[in-house]
Amino acid sequence: MIDAGDTTWILISSALVMLMTPGLALFYGGMVREKNVLSTFMMSFALIGLVGMLWLLYGYSLSFAPDLGGVIGKLDFLGLMNVGQEPSDIYASTVPHLAFMVFQGMFAIITVALWTGGIVERTRFSGFLILATLWFTIIYCPVTHWVWGDGGWLANLGVLDFAGGIVVHVNAGMSALALALLLRPRRGFREGDPMEPHNVPMVMLGTGLLWFGWFGFNAGSALTSGGLATNAFVATNASAAAGAFTWMLLGWMKRRPSALGAATGAVAGLAAVTPAAGFIHPLVGIPIGIVASIIGYYCILWRTKRGIDESLDVWAVHGMGGLWGALATGIFASVTINSAGADGLLWGGGLQFAKQIAGVAAVAAFAFSGTWILGKLVDVTIGLRVKDEEEVVGLDISQHGERAYGGILP
Amino acid sequence: MKKIEAVIRPEKLETVRSALAGIDILGMTVTEVSGRGRQRGISLQWRVGEYRVEFLPKVKIEVVVLDEDLGRAMNVIVSKARTGERGDGKIFVLPIDNAVRIRTGDEGENAI
Numbered sequence: 001m002i003d004a005g006d007t008t009w010i011l012i013s014s015a016l017v018m019l020m021t022p023g024l025a026l027f028y029g030g031m032v033r034e035k036n037v038l039s040t041f042m043m044s045f046a047l048i049g050l051v052g053m054l055w056l057l058y059g060y061s062l063s064f065a066p067d068l069g070g071v072i073g074k075l076d077f078l079g080l081m082n083v084g085q086e087p088s089d090i091y092a093s094t095v096p097h098l099a100f101m102v103f104q105g106m107f108a109i110i111t112v113a114l115w116t117g118g119i120v121e122r123t124r125f126s127g128f129l130i131l132a133t134l135w136f137t138i139i140y141c142p143v144t145h146w147v148w149g150d151g152g153w154l155a156n157l158g159v160l161d162f163a164g165g166i167v168v169h170v171n172a173g174m175s176a177l178a179l180a181l182l183l184r185p186r187r188g189f190r191e192g193d194p195m196e197p198h199n200v201p202m203v204m205l206g207t208g209l210l211w212f213g214w215f216g217f218n219a220g221s222a223l224t225s226g227g228l229a230t231n232a233f234v235a236t237n238a239s240a241a242a243g244a245f246t247w248m249l250l251g252w253m254k255r256r257p258s259a260l261g262a263a264t265g266a267v268a269g270l271a272a273v274t275p276a277a278g279f280i281h282p283l284v285g286i287p288i289g290i291v292a293s294i295i296g297y298y299c300i301l302w303r304t305k306r307g308i309d310e311s312l313d314v315w316a317v318h319g320m321g322g323l324w325g326a327l328a329t330g331i332f333a334s335v336t337i338n339s340a341g342a343d344g345l346l347w348g349g350g351l352q353f354a355k356q357i358a359g360v361a362a363v364a365a366f367a368f369s370g371t372w373i374l375g376k377l378v379d380v381t382i383g384l385r386v387k388d389e390e391e392v393v394g395l396d397i398s399q400h401g402e403r404a405y406g407g408i409l410p
Numbered sequence: 411m412k413k414i415e416a417v418i419r420p421e422k423l424e425t426v427r428s429a430l431a432g433i434d435i436l437g438m439t440v441t442e443v444s445g446r447g448r449q450r451g452i453s454l455q456w457r458v459g460e461y462r463v464e465f466l467p468k469v470k471i472e473v474v475v476l477d478e479d480l481g482r483a484m485n486v487i488v489s490k491a492r493t494g495e496r497g498d499g500k501i502f503v504l505p506i507d508n509a510v511r512i513r514t515g516d517e518g519e520n521a522i
Contacts, residue, residue: 194461196454247457255455264457300458313457 002087003094009225010092010099016216017106021048021113023209027267028117028312030202031260035394036121037198037404043116043128047109050129051136055105056080062141064091064104067151072142077101090150092223103220108144111168112136115371117312118176121186121195122391125399127384134374135175143171143363158352159359160329160341162232163221165275165322166363173319174364175371177310182375183384185309187391195311200260207263211240214270218277228338232277236270238285239277239292243269246293264317265289268296271321272328279333279341288328292321323360330356411506411519412480416471417445418491418499423469429490430473433482437522439472449497468499474506474522 025044029037051059058078065073077083080101088097112132116123146152147159147167154166161167189195197203218236222229247265251258269289276288299316310316330353333344343349378384390398397403418426423440430438444465451464475483484501492498509521 194463196461196463197456251455251458255460258455258457261455261457297458304459 001094002096003224005225006092006094006223007096007099009229010095010103010220010223013216013220014099014103014106016213017103017110017220018048018213020106020210020213020217021045021110023206023213024110024113024117026202026206027210027263028120028206030199030204030206031197031312032120033195033394034198034404035396037396038402039123039125039395039399040116040120042125042400043120043123044113046125046129047113047132050132051109051112052105054133054136055108056101059108059136059141060101060104062137063108063144064101064149067145067149070151070153070156071146073145073149094224100223103223104144104148107164107168107217108136108140111140111164111172114168114172114318115176115179115314117314118180118310119183120311121395122183122385123395124383124386125395127378127382130382131179131374131378131384134378135371138374139171139175139367139370143167143366147359147363154359154362157358158342158355160279160333160352160356161275161326161359162278162329163218163274165271165325165329166359169271169274169318169322170326170360170363171367173315173317173322174367176314177308177319178368178372179375180308180310180315182372182379185307186311187388189309190307197260203260203263207266211266211270214240214274218274222278228278231282231337234282235277235280235285235288236273238282239269239273239289240266241269242286242289243267243272243293244289246290247297250293250297264296264313265293268292268317268321271318272325274322275326276329276332279329279338279344281332281334281337284328284332288325288332291328292324295320295324319364323364326356326360327353330354411509411522412475412477413504413506414471414473414475414480414483414487415502415504416473416487416491416499417443417468417501418471418487419493419497420467420469422491422493423471426471426487426490429486430483433479433486435473435475435479435483435486437473441470441472443468443470447497447500466497474509476519476522 021044025041029040032040061077062073065076068074083097083101085096087093092100146154147161219229219233244262244266248257248262251261269292272288272292273285296317299320300313331345333341342352345353445468446465451462453460453462510517511521
């Protein structure tokens with residue numbers, strides 16, 4: 001039975017989540033050097049096109065169609081077969097099946113876009129598109145099915161992931177780390193060349209759009225427009241606020257309260273509350289955000305000291321934030337908030353905490369190793385890294401034949 | 411004819427410009443430049459760490475003057491652009507072979 005309020009909210013949420021990918025492009029684009037800003041933008045924007053099509057053609061089916069062995073969806077929904085204006089038999093029974101489908105599609109787009117932050121400023125665009133197609137098909141769709149698909153093995157195990165802490169953030173974060181290690185650092189990174197963010201206001205604008213869109217991401221994942229969506233909405237804002245403020249203070253303790261730091265903290269808080277938002281009391285968003293920023297901050301310090309050029313810290317901010325949030329779900333979740341959830345460690349649900357660990361570990365291991373293999377495959381066949389001179393000139397010109405800010409002529 | 415190239419602190423530009431106007435030196439070209447001398451760079455911060463910026467923003471004024479005006483012009487720039495701290499900048503003086511006012515075709519000192 002279609003509910004007008006629920007349908008409205010899911011369609012608006014789908015649009016909000018769509019806006020996060022351009023927001024992510026701004027967030028990432030401001031942090032790279034001027035010569036690579038369009039390339040960084042395109043690694044997000046091109047996916048709105050590519051994944052936007054693949055999702056309709058087969059991605060939704062592999063993720064959400066009736067189960068095959070707990071690992072993948074069958075082909076019942078291929079090319080939107082059996083996906084129409086009536087609600088699905090299984091998912092979101094109060095909105096059109098198409099609305100549920102397109103909402104999930106926006107998640108697929110941004111998840112692929114997320115890991116591009118690990119390999120900016122050196123990735124060959126053609127190789128990237130091939131890798132994105134493979135990753136979407138072989139990593140994203142199965143993982144989504146495991147956790148959210150009816151009959152998925154992690155769903156059957158009882159792993160809780162409200163809006164994608166595991167499916168989106170752990171998955172993308174571990175993949176970014178694998179690709180960064182595979183692709184090696186940018187030229188000059190280990191020599192200490194400054195990799196100065198070329199436009200911090202752009203990063204702040206992107207953060208604002210991500211934060212705004214995240215209300216659709218998390219509150220939309222209630223798949224209804226009532227109390228549960230509101231709970232997730234408030235928890236999301238609490239965690240983002242706490243994350244931003246905490247990172248600002250961490251920077252201040254060493255030097256100054258940096259704008260880039262506050263923006264990073266907001267995103268860490270948002271990523272961390274994602275798996276938990278619909279299972280926890282909204283106030284718990286605050287400790288989740290605080291801890292997410294502390295973890296992210298020290299993970300960046302660690303990877304910088306190790307000389308790992310996971311350039312825009314997808315692993316530290318999203319991967320580790322999502323990991324923490326998934327575990328926090330196993331600590332703070334309560335059936336008084338969401339009867340479809342479970343009680344976490346705090347309410348005697350030790351088993352749920354163990355399930356959360358299992359879910360995170362399975363997806364992290366699969367994402368890291370699977371992505372490394374796919375990346376290697378693309379690298380040895382068509383090449384995933386630009387030539388040295390292309391990297392020096394910048395990817396905007398070498399990959400796209402454009403430059404962001406024009407020259408001396410009007 | 412001499413050309414004065416003065417690299418100064420950006421915040422001193424307006425003071426220097428009006429003082430030069432006070433001795434009837436009006437024409438100049440101004441460029442935003444980056445550079446360094448003995449002044450060290452500054453340290454900025456990223457998400458967790460710091461990075462150094464070795465070249466700091468300065469302004470370069472280019473003025474072409476008659477030989478007899480050179481001393482006064484340099485005195486004005488030095489006195490108005492000075493703070494006494496490192497980073498005040500430098501003045502370079504170059505000979506000029508010729509000058510042309512494009513509108514009229516006037517050459518040499520008449521073009522200045």
